[in-house]
Amino acid sequence: MHLILFFIFAGFCLAGAVNLLLQSHPITSALSLIVVMTSLAVLYLMLGAEFLAIAQIIVYAGAIMVLFTFVVMLLNAGREARTMGSRVARTVGFPAVVAILAVIATVILQAQGLGAARLSDGLTDVKGQTNLEQLGAVLFTKLLLPFEVTSVLILIAILGAVVLASHEGSVEQGTGNRDQGSERTGEE
Amino acid sequence: MSAFLQQDVPLSWYLLLSAVLFSLGVVGFLIKRNLITVFMSIELMLNGVNLSFVTFAQQWHAVKGQIFVFFVMMVAAAEAAVGLAIIIAVFRARATLDVDRIDRMKL
Numbered sequence: 527m528h529l530i531l532f533f534i535f536a537g538f539c540l541a542g543a544v545n546l547l548l549q550s551h552p553i554t555s556a557l558s559l560i561v562v563m564t565s566l567a568v569l570y571l572m573l574g575a576e577f578l579a580i581a582q583i584i585v586y587a588g589a590i591m592v593l594f595t596f597v598v599m600l601l602n603a604g605r606e607a608r609t610m611g612s613r614v615a616r617t618v619g620f621p622a623v624v625a626i627l628a629v630i631a632t633v634i635l636q637a638q639g640l641g642a643a644r645l646s647d648g649l650t651d652v653k654g655q656t657n658l659e660q661l662g663a664v665l666f667t668k669l670l671l672p673f674e675v676t677s678v679l680i681l682i683a684i685l686g687a688v689v690l691a692s693h694e695g696s697v698e699q700g701t702g703n704r705d706q707g708s709e710r711t712g713e714e
Numbered sequence: 715m716s717a718f719l720q721q722d723v724p725l726s727w728y729l730l731l732s733a734v735l736f737s738l739g740v741v742g743f744l745i746k747r748n749l750i751t752v753f754m755s756i757e758l759m760l761n762g763v764n765l766s767f768v769t770f771a772q773q774w775h776a777v778k779g780q781i782f783v784f785f786v787m788m789v790a791a792a793e794a795a796v797g798l799a800i801i802i803a804v805f806r807a808r809a810t811l812d813v814d815r816i817d818r819m820k821l
Contacts, residue, residue, distance in 0.1 A: 642722035683792035
């Protein structure tokens with residue numbers, strides 16, 4: 527059962543990733559990235575990380591990809607020119623990618639002591655705590671400071687995004703139409 | 715056949731999947747010519763690494779690997795917000811998303 531599920535969702539994952547590379551339209555790339563992330567969430571679930579599976583769907587497939595599709599549609603991004611990358615990418619990049627993949631695969635396949643994943647694993651540990659309880663216990667005691675620092679980071683990111691995406695010098699609030707019109711003529 | 719299907723999945727297969735996802739992200743970063751798609755390839759790489767974190771957390775029964783993935787997700791959310799804002803600003807200044815034509819830092 528576990529094996530069948532693994533093959534199905536690993537296949538979805540790889541198909542989505544390859545489709546992301548092959549498609550020339552950004553919106554189809556974004557949709558195939560959503561497929562990759564959702565099937566990764568199922569793989570997390572099989573590895574006993576329930577909280578991360580839900581967070582993957584809500585944060586990645588939900589929030590981040592909505593942002594991506596929103597920007598693709600906002601900028602009206604069309605079909606990209608199909609090239610095979612720059613000369614540096616061809617001569618150095620692809621052999622390097624193949625070499626990295628070969629090295630990682632060799633190391634993984636030769637590694638001793640890697641176990642196997644069972645579907646029943648991970649729901650509770652030896653003390654009978656669920657995954658979410660363990661996560662919360664560590665996150666809110668030992669790692670409380672990094673957790674709070676992350677929230678400050680996100681606050682700064684929100685402010686930075688607003689500052690970067692707004693027109694320079696002018697804050698567009700309320701009087702949107704007149705402002706935009708004058709700016710457009712000003713740019714031309 | 716049914717005995718084969720009943721067996722457990724070796725964790726090395728999960729690790730191989732994550733390595734392949736990471737490499738596909740690198741390839742996408744190299745061959746894609748649209749700024750937004752290049753950014754999506756970076757997200758693909760992050761996801762590949764996250765999968766190996768979760769796999770090792772399962773292997774060692776340590777919850778810290780999962781916490782690391784949680785932090786990666788939070789930072790990736792912040793990074794996506796700032797990165798997409800930068801993309802909007804670049805598009806406003808250059809009216810293009812082609813990375814070959816965005817080759818100067820100066821506006």
